[in-house]
Every structure is written in C-alpha cells, then in structure tokens.
Amino acid sequence: MRLLANLPSRVLTSRGWGLVITGVLALLTAQVLGRRDLLYVGVLLVCLPLLSVLMLRLIKPRFTVERKFAPQTMETGFTSTVTLSVRSSGPLSGTVVMQERIPARFGESPEFHFPSRHPSAQGASHYEYRLRSSSRGVYDVGPVTAAFTDPFGLGTSRHTLGGTERLVVTPAPLDLPHSPLTGARGADGFAATRRNANPSDDDVMTREYRAGDPMRRVHWAATARHNELMVRQEESVTTPEATLILDQRQARYSSGFHSAFGVENDDGASLLSSPGFEWAVVAAMSITAHLLERNYALRFVDETGAPALRSSVSAPWPDDEEHQGQTGIHNVAEGLAALELSPDPAKRTTTRRTSRRAASPPRSSQAGPNRFTPFGDPMMDKLATYKHRGPLLAILGAITAAEARDLAAAAEFGSTSFAILVADRPQDLHPVMEILRAAGWHAVAVSPSADLTAAWTYFDSPGAASASTAKTTVPSAGGWTGGRA
Numbered sequence: 373m374r375l376l377a378n379l380p381s382r383v384l385t386s387r388g389w390g391l392v393i394t395g396v397l398a399l400l401t402a403q404v405l406g407r408r409d410l411l412y413v414g415v416l417l418v419c420l421p422l423l424s425v426l427m428l429r430l431i432k433p434r435f436t437v438e439r440k441f442a443p444q445t446m447e448t449g450f451t452s453t454v455t456l457s458v459r460s461s462g463p464l465s466g467t468v469v470m471q472e473r474i475p476a477r478f479g480e481s482p483e484f485h486f487p488s489r490h491p492s493a494q495g496a497s498h499y500e501y502r503l504r505s506s507s508r509g510v511y512d513v514g515p516v517t518a519a520f521t522d523p524f525g526l527g528t529s530r531h532t533l534g535g536t537e538r539l540v541v542t543p544a545p546l547d548l549p550h551s552p553l554t555g556a557r558g559a560d561g562f563a564a565t566r567r568n569a570n571p572s573d574d575d576v577m578t579r580e581y582r583a584g585d586p587m588r589r590v591h592w593a594a595t596a597r598h599n600e601l602m603v604r605q606e607e608s609v610t611t612p613e614a615t616l617i618l619d620q621r622q623a624r625y626s627s628g629f630h631s632a633f634g635v636e637n638d639d640g641a642s643l644l645s646s647p648g649f650e651w652a653v654v655a656a657m658s659i660t661a662h663l664l665e666r667n668y669a670l671r672f673v674d675e676t677g678a679p680a681l682r683s684s685v686s687a688p689w690p691d692d693e694e695h696q697g698q699t700g701i702h703n704v705a706e707g708l709a710a711l712e713l714s715p716d717p718a719k720r721t722t723t724r725r726t727s728r729r730a731a732s733p734p735r736s737s738q739a740g741p742n743r744f745t746p747f748g749d750p751m752m753d754k755l756a757t758y759k760h761r762g763p764l765l766a767i768l769g770a771i772t773a774a775e776a777r778d779l780a781a782a783a784e785f786g787s788t789s790f791a792i793l794v795a796d797r798p799q800d801l802h803p804v805m806e807i808l809r810a811a812g813w814h815a816v817a818v819s820p821s822a823d824l825t826a827a828w829t830y831f832d833s834p835g836a837a838s839a840s841t842a843k844t845t846v847p848s849a850g851g852w853t854g855g856r857a
Contacts, residue, residue, distance in 0.1 A: 382530065384421055384425065384526065384527055385521060385527065387524075387526055388421040388425075389421075391417045391420055391526060392417070392421050395413075395415070395418035395419075396418065397414075398411075398413050398414030399411065399415070399418070402414055420524070420526060421527060424526040427522055428520060428521075428529040433462065433518070433520055433533075435461065435516075435518075435534070436457075436461060436534075437457070437515070437516050437533050437534025437535075438457040439454060439457075439514060439534070439537045441453070441454055444540075445540045445541075445702075445705065446503070446505065446539065446541050447543070447544035447705075448505060448508055448541055448544045449544050450544065451502050451503065452503050452539065453502050454472075454502070455498065455499075455500055456472060456484075456499045456500070456501075457497070458486055459494065459495055459496035460486070460487075467486065469484075469485055469486075469518065470483065470484055470486050470533070471483045471516065472513070472514065473515060474503065474511075474513055475511045475513075478505065478511075482499075503539065508541050508543045508653070509709060510541070510686050510710045512539075513537050513538075513539050514534060514536040515532050515536055516533040516534050517533070518530065541709060542705035542706060542708060543657045545654070545657045545662075545705075546824050547825075548824075549825065551828065551831070551832050577604070578594045578603065578605060580601070581602065581603050589603040590603055591603060591604045611668075611669050612667065612668045612669070612762055613669045613671070613758065613761045614663050614671070614762040615670075615671045615673070615758060615763075615764050615786065616659060616663075616670060616671070616673070617673055617674070617675065617680075617765070617766040617767065617768075618767050619674070619675045619767065619768040619771065620674050620680070620711070620713055621675060621746065621769065622713040622714060622715055622716040623716045623769075624768070625645075625713060626646060643710065645712060646713065648794045649713055651794050651822070651824070652767045653711060655767050655794075655824050656680075656704075656767055659765060659767075660700075660704045664697060664698070667697075668696075669694060669695075669696045670694070672694075672695060672704060673754070675746040675768075676745065676746060676748065676750060676751060677748075677751030677752075677753075678693075679692060680693065680711075681707030681708070683714070685710045687707030687710075689703055690707065746771075746775055747779040752781065752782060755782050755785040755786075758785065759785045760785070763786050763790065764783070764787075764789040765791075766789075766792070767791075768792070769793070770793065770796075770804075773804055773807060776804040776807040779791075780807055780811030783808075784812070788814070789812060789814065790814045791813050791814070791815045792815075792816055792817075792818060792827055793815065793816070793817040793818070794817075795817060795818075798819055801817040804817075
C-alpha cells in the first residue's frame with residue numbers, strides 16, 4: 373500500500389496503479405507458465421487504466437463557476453464572505469474534489485466536494501468561505517481546480533474551472549475625533565456665511581416672505597418694487613472645502629532598514645511601499661473619511677499637484693482629484709488599495725514593480741519642464757486657484773529643507789495649513805518644521821509607530837496653540853515632535 377501511495381497520482385489513482393502492476397505480473401506469469409488465460413487477464417488489467425486515462429483526456433468537463441464577495445471591497449482587519457456557485461453543464465458521475473486557489477496570505481486553500489449535499493433546483497452547488505487580510509492590496513481569487521476520475525476510479529485528470537475575481541483590500545480608516553481645526557461648521561457640516569445687507573446695496577439677496585420670517589428682515593424697497601413682501605436673505609449656505617496633499621516619493625520614505633525593501637505580499641505580488649508610507653496611507657484614508665463624512669468637498673493631490681490616485685491600478689477614476697460624499701470615500705479607498713511609492717529615479721526598480729505601474733504613464737514622459745517638480749509652480753498655481761477656500765493638509769515624508777522652503781509659500785493659500793511629516797527619526801526634521809512653522813504651517817513630525825489620533829488631536833492641544841518658533845516635544849506611543857508658528 374505504501375508503494376501505491378508513493379506512485380505518481382496525476383495520471384492514475386492508487387487503484388489504477390494496482391491494476392497496472394497486477395496486469396504486468398499476470399503477463400509475466402503467463403509468459404513463464406504459458407497460460408493463455410493469464411495473458412488475457414493481464415492485457416485486460418493493463419488496458420483498463422489506459423482506457424480510463426484516454427477517456428478523461430478526450431471528454432472535457434464543462435462547468436460554470438460564479439464568485440461573489442460580500443462586501444465587494446474589504447477593509448484591512450475585516451472579513452469578506454466569498455460565495456462560490458458551481459454548476460455542471462454536462463454528464464457527471466461520482467464526486468469531484470475541488471479546490472479554490474487563493475493567495476497564500478489568506479491561509480490554506482478551501483477544498484470542497486461537488487456536488488454538494490443540497491444543490492439548488494438548477495443543479496448548482498453553493499459554498500461559502502471567509503477571507504481576512506491585514507495588508508491592503510489587490511488580490512486575484514480563483515480559479516477553481518478539480519481532480520476528475522473515471523467511473524471506476526482508475527484514472528485521474530486535473531482541470532482548471534472558471535476564471536479569477538479581483539478582491540480589493542482597502543486601508544481601514546481610523547476614527548478621528550471632532551476637531552475645530554477646519555473652522556466652525558453646523559451640525560450638517562455646512563458653514564453659514566453672513567453678509568451685511570442694507571436697503572441701498574445693489575447686491576442684496578432677497579426672497580419671498582415666508583411664514584415665520586421676522587419683520588425686521590423685510591426689504592421694503594424690494595417689497596414696493598415686486599408688490600409683495602420680500603425679505604433679506606442675509607445667510608447663504610456654502611459647502612466646506614479642503615485640500616489634501618500626499619507625498620508619494622520613494623526617496624522620502626526610504627530612510628530605515630525595513631523601508632528599503634518595501635512591503636512584500638505572501639502571494640508573490642508586491643507593492644513598492646514602506647512602513648512610513650503605509651502610515652501615511654492610513655492617515656490619508658482617515659482624514660478623507662473624516663472630512664467627507666462631514667460634507668466637505670475634498671481635493672486630493674500628490675506632491676506635484678496632480679491627482680493623487682493617478683498611478684494606482686485599483687483606482688476606479690484615477691484622474692479625479694475632487695471627491696465628495698460616500699462615493700468619494702469609496703473611490704479614495706479603492707485608489708489607496710494599490711497605491712505605490714513613486715520609484716526613485718536615482719535607483720533601478722525591479723521588472724515586477726515596473727510592470728505594475730505600466731498602466732499609468734511615467735512622470736518623466738509627460739509634457740512640461742516643471743510639471744513633476746515637487747511643490748513646484750504647477751502645484752502653487754492650483755492651490756492659488758482655491759485660495760482661502762478651506763484648510764490645507766499635507767502628509768509628507770522626510771522632505772528636505774529646500775523642499776520645505778518651496779512648500780512654505782503654500783500656507784497662504786489655505787484658511788489654515790497643517791503638515792504631518794513621517795520619518796523613522798522625527799527629531800531629525802526639526803529644521804524642516806521650523807521652516808514650515810515660520811511660514812504659518814502647523815507642523816508635527818511622527819514615526820511610523822506613532823498614534824494617528826494623537827497626532828491629529830495635537831493640533832488642537834493648548835501646547836500647539838501657544839507654541840512659538842521654539843521646538844515643542846510631545847511624548848507619545850511612537851515618539852513625535854510638533855509645533856506651530
């Protein structure tokens with residue numbers, strides 16, 4: 373039995389190998405003893421497994437495989453339920469052992485028997501299993517592989533059924549506490565802007581009188597002109613806006629030992645990333661959800677002023693930079709799922725990483741001499757267009773002092789400007805923060821192990837509000853420093 377178990381099982385089963393071995397022994401015995409009946413038995417025993425293999429090769433199984441995820445996109449640390457429906461469109465005898473191929477990071481591939489104990493009226497067998505991942509990315513789930521045998525269980529043949537489905541694992545946003553950093557907003561997230569109106573103003577906004585309007589707001593000149601009661605509309609509701617900048621350069625996140633190698637997935641796929649960039653991605657996702665859930669309109673750009681998600685293979689709309697509402701949260705989350713660092717031009721990247729970014733044109737191939745200069749004129753021109761139309765937030769790596777001087781001028785374009793710098797050694801960024809603070813930025817430097825909520829609430833702390841140009845050190849779980857002008 374051990375000998376049969378050690379024989380190759382891709383063509384014949386243990387039973388098939390047993391018949392072949394028995395048939396060969398019968399043929400040898402017939403040759404020695406001269407028995408014709410043993411010769412017939414030996415030929416039969418050898419031919420049966422060979423005929424079974426030939427039948428399996430000629431008759432291809434026909435199956436329909438459908439796969440659904442619930443939810444369709446999964447956040448890191450959460451679970452997605454996979455529903456697999458398998459239906460045979462041809463004759464099938466016996467039970468088939470099938471296996472679903474999944475990336476190695478999700479654990480062992482699930483196995484199941486077809487047909488199931490309780491198939492549907494249409495003959496489809498349904499199976500469920502759950503997937504969970506602690507890392508963001510895009511993973512191919514499937515196809516299904518099955519080992520088929522003949523009715524006698526002599527031969528075996530493996531076939532691939534169906535295709536693959538893409539499972540997008542997005543970064544899970546952290547709950548950020550309510551903060552007045554972005555200004556006073558109503559309960560619905562909108563801002564009321566008052567206008568000083570008097571009857572002699574040409575631009576006074578008026579509307580028809582409604583029951584409950586105070587008489588002090590009646591606009592008598594407009595009332596006489598329209599021959600009906602008109603009131604001053606002194607308040608107008610505006611949608612709050614914000615701009616978020618995410619630095620995506622490999623050179624600014626590759627200062628540590630682990631950062632130099634990026635983040636490798638267990639299934640062989642890789643994202644060009646680092647612990648610092650992973651922290652920045654979670655921060656960007658959390659701030660995005662925090663703002664959009666409060667009815668902000670968010671502009672999301674990279675360090676050059678281009679759409680932040682343009683190079684992500686998972687972004688549903690990579691060229692969009694303006695996001696709003698729940699749809700905006702979903703689009704940003706999907707885009708951040710496969711967002712990678714921009715390769716350092718001074719270093720060579722692997723073929724795998726180059727091929728993953730082939731969907732978007734390389735930055736150096738675009739037109740314009742300064743188009744891809746970090747914090748250059750294109751970004752400043754774009755920010756100037758939205759001057760004082762909401763807060764400006766920047767999530768940066770370990771930028772240089774020269775880059776900090778280029779970015780410092782952008783502080784005047786936001787109603788308030790906040791910068792979070794991520795580095796393995798935050799204390800080394802004091803000169804950079806001094807430059808930003810001198811220009812009016814609220815700046816804090818964190819390590820990849822720092823608590824995002826603590827960094828966010830630090831901007832509201834009395835120490836930050838009263839800090840001068842002197843360095844302010846704030847202890848936390850990961851260690852970080854901050855201050856403001």
